[in-house]
């Protein structure tokens with residue numbers, strides 16, 4: 462018996478027109494609309510949120526965004542707030558993805574502000590962390606993960622921690638076809654859970670869901686999701702095609 466309900470999210474990144482997004486969401490809901498064993502989340506670009514929200518109404522498939530600003534409103538050209546996402550029936554938001562950290566300068570401090578704002582607006586944050594290849598190869602993985610977990614989740618109450626989802630995404634595995642082995646991923650997931658225990662207590666640590674992300678495919682999903690501390694995945698490339706995403710979700714059941 463699994464202790465935590467698995468959660469599989471598709472991060473569509475900057476892909477899909479509105480028409481393509483509707484097609485993909487419709488194909489996914491046709492097969493998984495009734496699925497109660499896994500929380501399924503689709504994260505299209507902002508422009509397709511409304512259309513996807515309408516396509517998945519009255520199903521068990523849920524909606525997430527890929528980013529947001531921490532303020533409620535104001536002079537922040539190009540940004541979108543948590544309340545605006547809630548208005549479109551988003552329940553989740555991906556925060557601090559490594560692409561946002563690398564290309565848009567997001568720090569743990571920024572990710573922490575966004576995480577608090579998301580929780581305050583009743584959005585479940587999917588907080589991304591992960592080390593680069595250089596950091597892993599120089600033996601700094603533990604230090605990097607520890608800093609990111611403590612920084613991104615700073616000052617969250619036990620209740621807020623339980624509402625948060627963490628995605629461990631080794632940067633060297635994202636979009637590279639190079640997946641962490643189930644053992645490598647499990648080692649880091651166990652480390653993250655021990656850090657959660659330090660931030661709160663064992664009950665909280667055992668409740669928080671930790672996804673793996675980085676070149677997850679139908680062929681490796683089941684083995685990854687079968688690890689004791691891996692509670693589903695954050696899927697990029699393989700989430701852009703209905704068949705592979707559906708098979709990956711089935712790997713979590």
Ligand code: PGA
Nearest residue numbers: 635636675676696697698
């Ligand atoms: P990938 O991306 O599955 O294409 O490696 C994962 C992610 O960036 O969330």
